[in-house]
Amino acid sequence: MQPLAGQSNNNADVDECAREVLLVVPAVMRVIRAEMRRHRPAGLSVPQFRAMGFIYRQTHASLSEVAERLSVALPTASRTMDGLVKRGLVDREVSQNDRRCSVLTLSNEGITVYDSAKRHAEEHLAKSLQSLSASEREEVTRSMQMLRHIVMETD
Amino acid sequence: MQPLAGQSNNNADVDECAREVLLVVPAVMRVIRAEMRRHRPAGLSVPQFRAMGFIYRQTHASLSEVAERLSVALPTASRTMDGLVKRGLVDREVSQNDRRCSVLTLSNEGITVYDSAKRHAEEHLAKSLQSLSASEREEVTRSMQMLRHIVMETD
DNA sequence: TATTGTTATACTCTATAACTATA
């Protein structure tokens, strides 16, 4: 399996990578969350934003699909939808094919709010990323894509 | 400032980078959070883990220092400490120099729990990162370090 | 008066367990 004495180079590099991810990702997350909330009145929480993004891309999604894609429990997704429906950003209807299922779509206002939140968050991040060189940004972009393949099934 | 017509290559790359960060970081965050919570009974929330890590590295930290480093409001940090003190993982005392200030240290059990949580989370991440090549992991590590410099003052 | 920290208040996120409605 592994060398008997000491760590192989492979282990050292994978451990360092894991350590950096564990240190940095939560810190970046805070920046994203704070900026999302700051953007009033279209302020969305990160889970709300992600849920809306999924429904945006996959219209007529069911609640189970949202929960699975976002890796949250069904009641969590249900609560998130409650808030978005109450704000008029998401339409929730009963499926005619299978009356157990919800059919979720963004309202027109939901689309507006989502686009606005997305643009705002991206612009804020982009501003920070300006301090990197173009090649460094490309490296970050590629790294994000690699991590995306690891943690997200599709997208 | 910028080209009048269309986006420069620079803008395109910074926008793509921001888009990827906004999509991927929350997804990675979910993996980290879920794994942290799964690790019972030493289960820590991510904010608890980060707060303990800071106190670990900077022993005798004050509450204000914790709040600033973690980029949370003072009442948020205070609440987080309440929970950790109640669990016996953090010792909170009044500073003798300035009786307004708290002096925060990890208890022996706190150190044990923190180390265990850290090892567990890193091992879980490392397992996922095994699917990348060594050079890809190096790229991810460098990218994390770049993002770290952008979002964290020091560390 | 300024600073450190806590309390009060009000949301959201989160999960597990129990329940309802539909298939």
Place this chain on the structure above:
DNA sequence: TATAGTTATAGAGTATAACAATA
């Protein structure tokens, strides 16, 4: 019986505003 979703419950994270204690 199995599945989709909600409700009940419980705890943590979050911020702003108001407050207390100390400098």
